[in-house]
Structures are given as C-alpha cells and as structure tokens.
Amino acid sequence: MAYRMHLMVCAGTGCVSNRSLEVRDALQKELLKRGLEDEIQVVTTGCNGFCGVGPLMVVHPDGIFYQQLTPKEIPLLVEEHFLKGRPVPRLMYTPPEAPTPLPKMSDIPFFSRQRLVALRNRGLIDPEKIEEYIARDGYTAFAKALTQMTPEGIIAEVKRAGLRGRGGAGFITGVKWEKVRNARGEPKYIICNGDEGDPGAFMDRSIFESDPHSVIEGMLIGARAMGASHGVVYIRNEYPLAVQRILIAIDQAREYGLLGENILDSGMDFDLSVTRGAGAFVCGEETALIASVEGRLGDPRARPPYPAEYGLWGKPTCINNVETWANVSPIITQGAEWYREIGTETSKGTKVFSLVGKINNTGLVEVPMGITLRELIYDIGGGIPDGKKFKAVQTGGPSGGCIPAGMMDQPIVYETRAEKRTVSEALDLPIDYESLTEVGSMMGSGGMVVMDEDTCMVDVARYFLAFTQDESCGACTPCREGTMLMLNILTKITNGHGTMDDLRALEEIAWIVKQTSLCGLGKTAPNPVLTTLRYFRDEYLAHIEAHKCPAHVCRELNTYTIDPVVCVERGHGCGVCKRECPEKAIFGEKKQPHRIDPALCRKCGVCVDVCHFDAVIVD
Amino acid sequence: MPKLKLEDLARIRDEARRATLLREGAGRVKVIVHMGTCGIAAGGRKVMEAVLREVEERNLRDVMVTIAGCAGLCSREPMATVEVLGEAPVKYVELTEGKVKEIFSEHVVGGKIAEQYALAVGSERTH
Numbered sequence: 001m002a003y004r005m006h007l008m009v010c011a012g013t014g015c016v017s018n019r020s021l022e023v024r025d026a027l028q029k030e031l032l033k034r035g036l037e038d039e040i041q042v043v044t045t046g047c048n049g050f051c052g053v054g055p056l057m058v059v060h061p062d063g064i065f066y067q068q069l070t071p072k073e074i075p076l077l078v079e080e081h082f083l084k085g086r087p088v089p090r091l092m093y094t095p096p097e098a099p100t101p102l103p104k105m106s107d108i109p110f111f112s113r114q115r116l117v118a119l120r121n122r123g124l125i126d127p128e129k130i131e132e133y134i135a136r137d138g139y140t141a142f143a144k145a146l147t148q149m150t151p152e153g154i155i156a157e158v159k160r161a162g163l164r165g166r167g168g169a170g171f172i173t174g175v176k177w178e179k180v181r182n183a184r185g186e187p188k189y190i191i192c193n194g195d196e197g198d199p200g201a202f203m204d205r206s207i208f209e210s211d212p213h214s215v216i217e218g219m220l221i222g223a224r225a226m227g228a229s230h231g232v233v234y235i236r237n238e239y240p241l242a243v244q245r246i247l248i249a250i251d252q253a254r255e256y257g258l259l260g261e262n263i264l265d266s267g268m269d270f271d272l273s274v275t276r277g278a279g280a281f282v283c284g285e286e287t288a289l290i291a292s293v294e295g296r297l298g299d300p301r302a303r304p305p306y307p308a309e310y311g312l313w314g315k316p317t318c319i320n321n322v323e324t325w326a327n328v329s330p331i332i333t334q335g336a337e338w339y340r341e342i343g344t345e346t347s348k349g350t351k352v353f354s355l356v357g358k359i360n361n362t363g364l365v366e367v368p369m370g371i372t373l374r375e376l377i378y379d380i381g382g383g384i385p386d387g388k389k390f391k392a393v394q395t396g397g398p399s400g401g402c403i404p405a406g407m408m409d410q411p412i413v414y415e416t417r418a419e420k421r422t423v424s425e426a427l428d429l430p431i432d433y434e435s436l437t438e439v440g441s442m443m444g445s446g447g448m449v450v451m452d453e454d455t456c457m458v459d460v461a462r463y464f465l466a467f468t469q470d471e472s473c474g475a476c477t478p479c480r481e482g483t484m485l486m487l488n489i490l491t492k493i494t495n496g497h498g499t500m501d502d503l504r505a506l507e508e509i510a511w512i513v514k515q516t517s518l519c520g521l522g523k524t525a526p527n528p529v530l531t532t533l534r535y536f537r538d539e540y541l542a543h544i545e546a547h548k549c550p551a552h553v554c555r556e557l558n559t560y561t562i563d564p565v566v567c568v569e570r571g572h573g574c575g576v577c578k579r580e581c582p583e584k585a586i587f588g589e590k591k592q593p594h595r596i597d598p599a600l601c602r603k604c605g606v607c608v609d610v611c612h613f614d615a616v617i618v619d
Numbered sequence: 620m621p622k623l624k625l626e627d628l629a630r631i632r633d634e635a636r637r638a639t640l641l642r643e644g645a646g647r648v649k650v651i652v653h654m655g656t657c658g659i660a661a662g663g664r665k666v667m668e669a670v671l672r673e674v675e676e677r678n679l680r681d682v683m684v685t686i687a688g689c690a691g692l693c694s695r696e697p698m699a700t701v702e703v704l705g706e707a708p709v710k711y712v713e714l715t716e717g718k719v720k721e722i723f724s725e726h727v728v729g730g731k732i733a734e735q736y737a738l739a740v741g742s743e744r745t746h
C-alpha cells in the first residue's frame with residue numbers, strides 16, 4: 001500500500017538539540033498503535049530553516065506546518081489530524097500580532113518570501129537516502145554536464161550565470177574555474193570549504209545536513225569542467241551531524257558508482273575524501289585550509305601565487321564555499337539565463353543568511369540578492385522581539401561590520417566599482433558585495449546578527465576582537481600584536497578607563513592592521529571596530545567622556561539607585577535586595593525605602609534581577 | 620548496489636519520485652476520504668484502504684489521497700470527494716470497496732464522473 005501522508009520531521013542540529021528525535025519516536029509509536037504505520041510515513045529531514053520554533057514538522061500533501069512539538073502532544077495530533085482529518089490549530093504557527101494561526105507553510109511569510117536555490121531540497125528529502133535526492137532530479141545536472149556539455153561549455157555557463165563565491169569574497173566562480181582549468185600541473189584538485197568559523201553562521205552546516213548530495217553533485221560538475229581527479233570536503237569537526245551526513249552521502253554515491261572510476265561508464269575518474277578541521281578559525285582561509293589538509297599547521301601564506309596556480313600539494317586547486325557548490329546543479333539544469341533572472345545586475349542568484357540575535361524569527365533563509373535589509377529583518381524575520389527598537393545588524397561574522405538603522409532600506413546587491421554610490425542616512429542600502437564593502441562591512445558568508453537598543457556597540461566590537469585575537473595564528477606581526485592591542489583598548493573603554501588618546505590609537509591601529517596583515521583574518525579583524533567607530537562613535541564618546549554605557553551593558557559604567565517611592569508604595573520596603581546583595585551594600589528597614597551605598601556597590605546587577613517591583617534604576 | 624549507467628539514473632528517479640511526489644503537493648487528482656466520527660463508524664477505514672490499494676495496484680503517480688473530517692451528511696457515510704485539477708469536486712456517498720474500484724476506473728482514471736454513486740458536484744457556499 002502506498003503512503004498517503006508524509007510527515008517531514010526536522011532533524012537538523014537545532015531541532016535535534018531540542019529533542020526532535022524524541023518527537024519522531026513518539027510519532028512512530030503512536031502510528032503503530034493506531035495501525036497507521038503503512039499509510040503514513042515519517043521522514044527525518046535536514047534543517048527546515050525556521051529554527052526558532054523547533055521541533056517542527058511539515059505534513060504533506062497538505063503542506064501544514066506544526067511547530068514547538070513535544071512528545072506529549074503527539075497522541076492528540078495523530079488522532080485529530082492523521083486519523084480524523086482535523087488539523088490542530090493549537091500546534092500551528094501564529095505570527096506576532098495575528099489573531100489566528102497560519103496552517104499552511106506556504107502562507108507563512110517567513111517561508112513564502114524566500115526563494116530556494118541552494119536549499120531547494122531542504123525539508124523535502126531524507127538526506128541519508130540518495131534515492132530521494134535522485135527523485136528530485138538529483139544528478140541529472142551532472143549527467144547532462146558529462147554527456148552533453150564540454151568542460152569549456154560548463155565553465156562558460158557558470159561564468160554567464162554570474163555565480164559569485166558565497167564564502168564572502170564574492171569572486172566570480174566561473175573565472176576561478178577557468179583559471180584552474182588553464183593552469184599547468186597534474187593532478188588538479190577541488191576543495192569544498194566547509195569550515196564555517198563565523199560565530200552565528202550555520203548556512204553551510206544546514207546544507208550538509210539537509211542536502212549533502214547537492215554539494216557532491218556540484219563538485220562532480222566542477223571536476224568535469226576543470227579536469228580535477230580528486231576532491232576534498234573540508235568540514236569543521238564541531239559539526240558532528242553534518243560530518244555524519246556527508247560521509248553517508250559520499251558512501252552512497254560511491255556505491256552507486258557516482259564517485260570512483262569510470263563514472264556512469266564515461267571514463268571519468270573522480271573521488272572525494274573528507275578532512276575534518278581541528279578547531280581553528282583561521283583554517284577557513286584558503287591557504288591555511290590547504291595547509292591543514294596537508295597535515296601542516298594552519299598558517300596562511302602570502303598570495304600570489306593563488307591556489308588556482310599553486311594549491312594543494314603544490315598543484316592547481318579550486319576552493320569554493322559549500323553554498324557555491326550547492327548552486328552549481330540548478331545552473332546547469334535550468335541554464336545561466338534562468339539564474340540571471342534572479343537577483344540584480346551585478347549580484348545574480350540568491351544568498352543564504354542565518355538570521356540570529358534579537359529577532360523574532362530566528363532561522364535560516366535564502367533570498368534573492370536585491371532584497372533590502374528591512375525586508376529581511378521585518379517581513380521575513382518578523383521584527384524585533386518585545387517591541388524593542390532595531391539598532392544595527394552585524395553582517396559577516398567577526399570579519400564583517402555593523403550596519404545601522406539608517407541604512408536599512410538599501411537592496412542587497414552587487415555593484416560594479418564604477419557605480420559606487422555615496423552613502424547617506426536615508427538611502428536604501430543594497431545588501432551588495434560592493435556597497436556593503438563601501439559601507440565598511442564585508443557581506444561575508446551570510447551570518448546576520450540583529451541587535452537592538454539594549455546592545456552596546458563598543459561591547460560588540462570588544463566581543464569580536466576577543467574572538468579574532470584568540471584565533472589569530474600569530475604568523476604576522478600586525479595581526480598578532482594589533483588584535484591584542486585593539487582588544488586591550490576596547491576592554492579598557494568598556495571598563496570605564498578609556499581616554500581620548502586610547503580612541504585615537506585604536507583607530508590608527510585598526511587601519512594599520514587592516515592594510516598590512518598577511519591574510520584575510522587580520523585584514524578583516526578590525527572591521528567591527530572601524531564600522532562601530534563610523535556609525536556609533538557617540539557610544540564610544542559616552543563611555544570615555546561621560547563614563548556611561550548608553551545600553552547599560554558595561555556594568556562598570558552603570559550606577560544603581562533605588563527609587564524610594566516605588567520601593568515603599570509598590571514594594572513596601574520588602575528587603576529582598578538587601579538580603580541578596582553580595583556586598584551588603586543595601587541599607588534600609590522593612591517598610592522603609594531602601595538605598596544602595598555607591599561606595600560598596602560592585603555593580604553586579606543582582607538587585608535588579610531580584611526586585612519584583614522594578615524599583616532599581618540603572619543609569 | 621551495481622554501478623549506475625545513465626538509464627539507471629532515470630529509472631531510479633521515476634521509481635523514487637512516485638514516493639516523494641506527495642511532498643510537492645502537486646497531483647492531477649485528489650481523493651479525500653471523509654473520516655469524521657460518522658465516517659469512521661460507517662467503515663471509512665476500509666474505504667481508505669480500498670482507495671490506497673487502487674492507487675498502488677494501478678500504479679498511479681499523480682493521485683493524492685488525503686483525509687478530511689465530517690462533510691455534514693452523516694447518514695450517507697462512508698463518503699469520499701474526488702477533485703480533478705481544474706474541475707469541480709464530486710462527492711460520492713455510501714461507498715463500498717466495489718464502488719471504489721468502479722469510481723477509480725470511471726472517474727479518477729477515465730475522467731468521467733461515476734454518476735450512479737455521486738451525490739453532487741461542487742461544494743456548498745461557505746460565506
């Protein structure tokens with residue numbers, strides 16, 4: 001008997017950590033109990049994208065979306081929806097401010113405004129079954145590339161499509177492929193950069209977890225185009241589920257003869273190996289990555305020569321990001337002209353972003369280039385929680401920078417150098433490789449951390465510098481010494497001891513590190529500093545001159561006082577704060593207004609946390 | 620698993636597609652079996668099984684089978700609605716296994732409404 005219903009249970013890392021596999025087990029148990037196990041299939045998929053509301057499930061063919069599931073609700077769900085045909089509104093998604101839930105996934109703005117290319121199969125297949133990938137036209141692009149196209153033809157198509165490197169630098173992929181094809185040296189290698197070191201970014205992880213074959217197929221096509229005989233998938237070890245799925249996928253592809261010798265009887269030989277990263281952010285940089293694959297320490301080297309000429313084992317090597325590889329098959333199947341219709345003039349195609357931070361709809365989205373930051377954050381992201389004001393979005397991880405509210409209406413696009421615009425407050429900022437670089441942020445690999453009015457921008461800069469300083473490999477002086485110096489100054493400022501001389505030094509050091517570092521890590525480490533200085537200089541000045549943190553994040557600069565009226569009239573002098581204060585800095589009798597002795601106050605903030613009446617004023 | 624040839628790829632795709640087509644929500648025909656309490660009491664589960672068997676035996680790849688609650692006419696259960704893409708839905712009443720077979724031959728596959736078992740064409744107004 002054929003299945004009449006498929007339950008797509010999300011088993012990406014986010015949902016799995018939220019125990020979605022227990023939900024799956026509960027489903028299977030209940031279906032068995034009701035005798036429905038031959039009619040209803042339970043499928044575990046990779047990341048669905050709406051991570052903020054997991055564990056989640058999509059019911060097909062109805063397309064109904066269920067969220068925040070626990071094993072407890074499963075018996076009711078099975079009886080009501082799967083047996084009696086009555087979907088359960090209580091378990092559906094209700095947008096903020098909306099009166100009723102939206103049953104269908106296609107009606108939910110978070111999903112409906114996305115355009116899936118790299119993530120075309122997400123949530124629709126079991127990533128551990130190659131047959132399901134094939135069912136959705138998997139490997140037909142490769143078959144076409146192998147039997148109906150020449151290597152030069154493939155490169156021309158990818159070039160014409162305008163695909164640009166999704167790892168952050170945005171180099172034109174077809175041009176890189178051409179360089180590798182034309183380079184002298186055998187054998188040639190291709191590498192998939194799955195290191196994804198940026199905090200807050202999980203685009204590549206999701207691709208590995210939901211659709212690992214999309215990467216394998218992209219690499220097969222690239223291998224044919226460039227004449228490569230071996231490929232390496234470099235994936236960070238901190239992604240156990242992703243590692244597991246890519247290994248299974250490679251095994252299955254090999255069993256089917258899609259990897260190995262004489263693929264599809266064509267005479268083409270190609271195989272893939274997996275190298276796991278050992279925990280260094282710098283190994284996302286291509287030359288450091290190559291060193292790591294070779295078993296050496298992950299130290300970057302100067303370029304030129306670029307890996308296209310001299311790469312892995314000294315041979316011509318093409319390194320591309322995971323998302324770049326995942327975009328190749330649709331371009332081959334549907335053609336460059338189709339791809340060119342998505343996006344804008346200089347930025348073709350789509351981009352996957354991880355929307356995290358102070359945002360209602362946390363998750364993973366894929367949108368056409370040209371969408372504005374505002375649409376991304378409000379229409380898809382659902383806006384800022386708790387009615388707080390949007391302050392800035394940090395794009396590109398620690399290599400990126402902050403973009404303030406005034407720039408929100410610019411479309412995310414690429415611009416040619418000749419069309420550089422001047423940036424002013426009321427402009428629409430295209431999320432475009434060029435204009436973002438001009439604004440001072442690299443688009444980066446796609447991490448988007450949203451910040452609200454309660455975020456201190458100086459503290460954000462300090463946070464990212466702490467990261468890059470720790471990850472600096474130490475090979476070159478500007479980065480090794482410079483990140484430490486910048487971090488020290490930022491720490492001093494957040495502690496209330498910064499001076500104007502410190503600020504001047506900070507800016508100067510930032511520019512020097514940016515211009516003289518050996519590799520991308522050092523060159524971009526100062527970006528958070530430079531962009532926050534550019535757009536939030538007033539916050540730095542408040543810290544230094546007024547000794548205040550406007551967002552009240554930097555505790556040393558806060559003063560804590562108790563409002564005597566609130567304390568007595570609402571709290572009746574309850575004395576809880578006095579009891580909890582670790583420094584015994586609070587004085588007062590029961591039913592009398594309490595007060596904090598500033599000399600003893602350690603500014604720990606415990607009194608704020610324990611007061612039920614909001615009587616403590618933080619300034 | 621033997622090494623694939625080009626033809627094998629297409630064959631696997633077609634076979635696997637049958638199973639996963641359901642997820643894309645597309646299909647030429649949708650058969651809705653009514654499974655409210657009245658439907659289940661009247662033997663709706665057997666009708667459901669018969670429908671699924673028909674889909675399986677006839678190797679139909681463009682037919683979606685789904686369920687709904689009570690349609691409102693409890694006395695004529697078991698009921699099923701057949702919706703062909705682009706046409707008005709047809710409600711069939713007092714179903715048995717044999718009638719399901721005929722409905723599949725005549726309507727689902729043949730394209731002609733099996734009038735002897737149909738109650739009505741179209742749906743009631745909801746506003």
